[in-house]
Amino acid sequence: MDLPVNSFKRALVAGRQQIGFWNSMTSPTATEILAGSGFDWLIIDGEHAPNDVPGVLSQIHAMMENTTHPIVRIPVNDPIVFKRFLDIGTQTFLVPMVETVEQAQAAVAATRFPPHGIRGFAGAARASRYGRVANYHSRAHEELCILVQIETQQALDNIEAIAAVEGIDGLFVGPGDLSSDLGYLGDQGNPYIVELIERTLHRIVATGKPAGILTGDEALARRYMAAGSTFTAVGIDTGTLARSTEAIAKKFKA
Amino acid sequence: MDLPVNSFKRALVAGRQQIGFWNSMTSPTATEILAGSGFDWLIIDGEHAPNDVPGVLSQIHAMMENTTHPIVRIPVNDPIVFKRFLDIGTQTFLVPMVETVEQAQAAVAATRFPPHGIRGFAGAARASRYGRVANYHSRAHEELCILVQIETQQALDNIEAIAAVEGIDGLFVGPGDLSSDLGYLGDQGNPYIVELIERTLHRIVATGKPAGILTGDEALARRYMAAGSTFTAVGIDTGTLARSTEAIAKKFKA
Amino acid sequence: MDLPVNSFKRALVAGRQQIGFWNSMTSPTATEILAGSGFDWLIIDGEHAPNDVPGVLSQIHAMMENTTHPIVRIPVNDPIVFKRFLDIGTQTFLVPMVETVEQAQAAVAATRFPPHGIRGFAGAARASRYGRVANYHSRAHEELCILVQIETQQALDNIEAIAAVEGIDGLFVGPGDLSSDLGYLGDQGNPYIVELIERTLHRIVATGKPAGILTGDEALARRYMAAGSTFTAVGIDTGTLARSTEAIAKKFKA
Amino acid sequence: MDLPVNSFKRALVAGRQQIGFWNSMTSPTATEILAGSGFDWLIIDGEHAPNDVPGVLSQIHAMMENTTHPIVRIPVNDPIVFKRFLDIGTQTFLVPMVETVEQAQAAVAATRFPPHGIRGFAGAARASRYGRVANYHSRAHEELCILVQIETQQALDNIEAIAAVEGIDGLFVGPGDLSSDLGYLGDQGNPYIVELIERTLHRIVATGKPAGILTGDEALARRYMAAGSTFTAVGIDTGTLARSTEAIAKKFKA
Amino acid sequence: MDLPVNSFKRALVAGRQQIGFWNSMTSPTATEILAGSGFDWLIIDGEHAPNDVPGVLSQIHAMMENTTHPIVRIPVNDPIVFKRFLDIGTQTFLVPMVETVEQAQAAVAATRFPPHGIRGFAGAARASRYGRVANYHSRAHEELCILVQIETQQALDNIEAIAAVEGIDGLFVGPGDLSSDLGYLGDQGNPYIVELIERTLHRIVATGKPAGILTGDEALARRYMAAGSTFTAVGIDTGTLARSTEAIAKKFKA
Amino acid sequence: MDLPVNSFKRALVAGRQQIGFWNSMTSPTATEILAGSGFDWLIIDGEHAPNDVPGVLSQIHAMMENTTHPIVRIPVNDPIVFKRFLDIGTQTFLVPMVETVEQAQAAVAATRFPPHGIRGFAGAARASRYGRVANYHSRAHEELCILVQIETQQALDNIEAIAAVEGIDGLFVGPGDLSSDLGYLGDQGNPYIVELIERTLHRIVATGKPAGILTGDEALARRYMAAGSTFTAVGIDTGTLARSTEAIAKKFKA
Numbered sequence A, B, C, D, E, F: 001m002d003l004p005v006n007s008f009k010r011a012l013v014a015g016r017q018q019i020g021f022w023n024s025m026t027s028p029t030a031t032e033i034l035a036g037s038g039f040d041w042l043i044i045d046g047e048h049a050p051n052d053v054p055g056v057l058s059q060i061h062a063m064m065e066n067t068t069h070p071i072v073r074i075p076v077n078d079p080i081v082f083k084r085f086l087d088i089g090t091q092t093f094l095v096p097m098v099e100t101v102e103q104a105q106a107a108v109a110a111t112r113f114p115p116h117g118i119r120g121f122a123g124a125a126r127a128s129r130y131g132r133v134a135n136y137h138s139r140a141h142e143e144l145c146i147l148v149q150i151e152t153q154q155a156l157d158n159i160e161a162i163a164a165v166e167g168i169d170g171l172f173v174g175p176g177d178l179s180s181d182l183g184y185l186g187d188q189g190n191p192y193i194v195e196l197i198e199r200t201l202h203r204i205v206a207t208g209k210p211a212g213i214l215t216g217d218e219a220l221a222r223r224y225m226a227a228g229s230t231f232t233a234v235g236i237d238t239g240t241l242a243r244s245t246e247a248i249a250k251k252f253k254a
């Protein structure tokens, strides 16, 4: 068989807005529901949700009926962690806390075989569909997509340099940690933060690399898309289920 | 320790409206979210969701921080099935397809020790908190609550007789199967069905036993509460997550 | 979305040979491997492998990248068991030990909503993709496929009558139990049995309903296809992994 | 390979006292601990503990380092349930609530292939070690051991007849349900019950079939062994862990 | 809702003896049993038991009926590991191998949001009950409790300095590794070690921070409490189940 | 009980060829099948297969009926990872990417208690069979076996020095990564690589330490054994299942 196409990466390159959603429920049924809701991509969150490699594989399986693209957020920019998620067939990664060129280069290197990187060789893992993908090892990088999170002052300082790293396919602004790092803990909607994010998105777009973000606030999402975000996550499953059911309960319990 | 109190049963007896929700996600995280949303009870659905006994136990565990009461819907009115869910500590049951007095009596008998029934004896199961509940076996029935589903013409015919069975604590109208049995498959909002359900709720209330129902339609829920439903489920988690995320996606993808 | 098409059922109706394989490993990774091997269908065996409903769902998920069609063999012809596998989206069933017209009718009835059967109503289960399939309840039967196992003398006696039951989509000869029932326990390759199976396949084909079988012996498989089998399982994963690795070990350990 | 020997069955036939323990924790680690404690057998309890077939298999796996023999208590005397536990390699069964000759015969028949019974044929299940045990199907019964629970007045009435059923390898007195059935719910230590049990053990021994029982009380255990019990379970893991840790806590919290 | 109160931390501050137990069984049922035994706290051991984040969450769920406080021992003092256990709602941590002020500071920093530390921001994780805890991010630290293990000569050398680190809430003497590091491998009861531990506990108490320890020996536990231990673990579940069942078996098999 | 003997280590020391197989399916049933196929050892692959500690334990359990020796390949040469797999009873480790003497020393040190290393102390883990193995801590190293992977140019440069590290029990040539590192990505059968591997095996043997390798090609395996490999893995389960079922499908679908 041929190497599976990364529809998300191609859309990013083509500049088509890709609407995403955060999947933190750690439940294949929740993942399957979200995969059919109409989003272009889902984040299976390995950083802030209790997901391990076997569970993420179950959730990737649960998405295969739909065309929604799975993106794995790994807990840390570590080549061992990359290796394990690459082997189960992850094609798109969201990498937290990339603050320097060296960290961005390390993320890319973790996903490439030598001489372009340090990825370890596996013969019959799921990534190559158990050995079925022709020329997997020489072609894998073509359909990989590495997105890095810009979420500190230091990262802001280095945006252009990070964006220039070959193999970085997009820069994602992390509003929660960015606010926290800048002294606005938990106040992501503060006008100072919102305007800073808009300027940041503009700066990313100016580098020629795609910019992305997450916000559950529709108005903000539209502002950020207007500012250049082309991979825009518009909510999170745990929050949506919690808020929507609280609202239902409140209607009847008030 | 003392036998855990069944807050739901006591509220039903006291005639206080109990608002519930359907939990079909088979995910302890989803259950924990719902348990904190403000509902009085949740159905952990062992009939139409892929739940088995070990998984239901995990979900019961996930509810223990909150006061929301867990109710298990079993897949079938069978004493072996009752036995297994009783042993893990289930206190309230929703029993599908109870159409006759004999079936209602069988459901009750499955939950009582001899000579009042046929429940099997376990010494140190979770129901008695591994042997910690004093006088568990002689007192267990005090905090059990048996709710039966009225969902066919035959069940309608026998409502008063079913309600008169000792140990039946409530009658729940199942709109989906009732519509289906009466020739209105998938048309639960048909005025004929809605009015029939209202009359049925009135009939149940007239027997002196509590009446309940499930509907995800707020207006209908209010009509049914007006008609006497005092344990009223107002939605289902899979549907709520699906519909709410479809709406979000649509806003951005339109 | 539209009701998912049952490619297997359509191929059977069109008379196209469908090659299948038995999946007993109870491992989503094994299932994913088999789903990509080139077979038209897989049996996820809920009868003789330690599979429960949640595990079968994981395996169905693992097949969704491929066009191989999942068939669930249920452990027993019981409407409660049917209900649970229907709700997770099973479209094709293999039903063990169908010996009479009444049993065949019961199998069909378990899969149809009233008035054509007794299937219970679920609003937002996986079968309807959590409520997304338009007109699911009125159309579900169109893409269901009920295959019954002919595996005793009594079943042989009733083949034509069973085949005539509306809703029975194919008859599968079970060589293991048939041999056992006829006094040839474990001797499925006995010429008497092989010839009987050939005659049985002819009889089934003569009824106008498709015939199927399982054999891990290539020569027998070809004989049975010649005799009319059009859904032909040609091996089993546990046996294939065991025999092929034993052969490898033997080469080096001899 | 040869058919695995059932050491427990051989010891019973030889009249050697076999000391057992109840395993209800549903945890392979707990099972592995118990398997190394020095008991001759463990009950993996599928009746009153939340165990399903896949979980029981994990627990059987966890016992394989030791010579302790696994016995599965099934939830109900049903051939479908027997079939599934037989296929994963269970050799010794404890069958609840056998009250009549017909029920005892049904239990035996569920475990034998035709013409001696109705067990279904599986080619490469764990029972035959995935097809490795030579002549599995013709020899399986040699190492099976069927123990039935005597736990009601009706069962007491039929002891001699039940014991005479060919294929019944032992009769186990169930003190909990027997007490309950006779009007002594939860009072298993009542002298009336204890003496009745002693007489019952004598009656069983007089039939020539082995007798067994469970009691966590050492003095009772010794009385029952004196009365003829040769497969004697002397405690239950959940209770032992609960009582021993309560005692520890009490020493320090008093 | 309000931030859940950390009863253990408050008791430590108030100087009330807190009796604990080690939970290594990796089984929610074992955890639930222990949580009801009367201990003030349990260690869910992520260092020396095969526990991962999803399994620890299941065990935390299983403790919610009781007031016993869950403490997670993490496998390593690493901010990524802290992050994941914080997100599932862990409030009290036991951190192995803290030997220097810098390591103690790093542990604290891993649990605080900027500018007080480097904890990553999550919007709707379990820690904030899926977004329900008001002001979670600004208040989380109030109910966190960081306990560090003193278990080498180097750690002994630095006790006063480690205790002085802001945010360190207690110092736990690890007898196994301490003995090992000092040349008494496996000899935790050696008088030299016992007296050293007593002196160490005195030194810790003298710093004003609480001292704790684990020992399964009652006499030693009382000596250590006399020497100042106020969070004292008095046993381990795997050992207790093993030793108590070995003793039972021995009584009957001798 | 006595410390379990490491049959594999003893055979290596005795110079007896040990034939192995790769187990990547992450399924206890697959592991049990392979454990009975006749191999001397299996690799449970924690590096390139989605295995975590709890799952590896389940697979070790599934091997205990057979004499096949389990070897765990860990994902990274990290003492925390070693600690966790040691605690579940792993005796033989395959350590990826050991390129220097320091790395080899670190691997050994991670497995030894002080003063010979830095392994952490656990009192009642599975490694000591929950406290049952006499003198576990002082004797554990006797039955440990540390195998390191030689898979880069740097590792080749250091073979003799790595082999001289005390506690290194064998050197395993990793053909996939070695080819990749030397510029022959995915071309493990290239004559240059094959001959280099032969020379490398000779060099390892000349150091006096055993040499090992993995290849699914029978002819190569025989060449490598001729060149001195004495622990030779001859295939991988996922690949074997995929290739053998593809071949079966092709026979019938061609």
Ligand SMILES: [Mg+2]
Residues within 6 Å of the ligand: A096, A097, A149, A151, A174, A176, A177, E120, E121
């Ligand atoms: Mg972040």
Ligand SMILES: [Mg+2]
Residues within 6 Å of the ligand: B096, B097, B149, B151, B174, B176, B177, C120, C121
């Ligand atoms: Mg219904």
Ligand SMILES: [Mg+2]
Residues within 6 Å of the ligand: C096, C097, C149, C151, C174, C176, C177, D120, D121
């Ligand atoms: Mg059959």
Ligand SMILES: [Mg+2]
Residues within 6 Å of the ligand: B120, B121, D096, D097, D149, D151, D174, D176, D177
């Ligand atoms: Mg009983």
Ligand SMILES: [Mg+2]
Residues within 6 Å of the ligand: E096, E097, E149, E151, E174, E176, E177, F120, F121
């Ligand atoms: Mg330690």
Ligand SMILES: [Mg+2]
Residues within 6 Å of the ligand: A120, A121, F096, F097, F149, F151, F174, F176, F177
């Ligand atoms: Mg490698």
